[in-house]
Amino acid sequence: MRSTFDLSPLYRSTVGFDRLLDMLDQAADVEPVPGWPSYNVEKVGEDCYRVVMAVAGFEPDEIEIVQKDSTLFISGRKQPKDETVQVLHQGISDRPFWQSFNLANYVTVTDAKLENGLLVIDLVREVPEELKPRRIEIASGGGPKTIEHEKAA
Structure with missing residues (x-):
């Protein structure tokens, strides 16, 4: 694994060495950096969430x-x-x-937009009705009910 060198301090403090620094930059492998770009994960409602990512300089067609x-x-x-x-x-x-x-489970993306250098992704958790808890009524009296009892009624 190759380590990454940040050459930005050299660019800030030198003048006229542009070509040399460009060659060093191009020689380094460009790999995604973990934790970059900065982002927030927010809860904006009971089952609504949002990921906000700082992507200054990126266009919508450059993000997937x-x-x-x-x-x-x-x-x-x-x-x-x-x-x-x-x-x-x-x-x-x-x-x-x-x-x-x-x-x-059941969290899906509902919207994504790029505004002022921030990528905003809205998510919602939608549990299907058949999987939501439901209240079961308890019958009282009358003894056990069977299919034959229902047909006779």
Whole structure:
């Protein structure tokens, strides 16, 4: 496993070494970093949840959201950069990311939107009616009921 080096302090404190630093950046493998981007998991109602992820600089078509069984996968990969622009210091990360969330039974995604650099994913837990607890009435008197008794009535 290769370790990742953060070269941003060098970009901030050097001038004229752009080519050398670019070569070092390109030589390093770009792997998703665990825990990045930052995110919140919020409970917004009895059975409603929200995942809010900070994805500044990403466009909606650069982010993929997939729910498979009880796992939610969120990944992002930037499109190739405009070669006419030379970035001397990059404070807004554009590295790829991958995050997964284990979902409880019957939790599904209801909405996803990208606003002000935040990816907001709304989830709801919808338990089917046949699986919800139901109250059973207790009959009193009259003895046991059988199918023959019902046919006679």
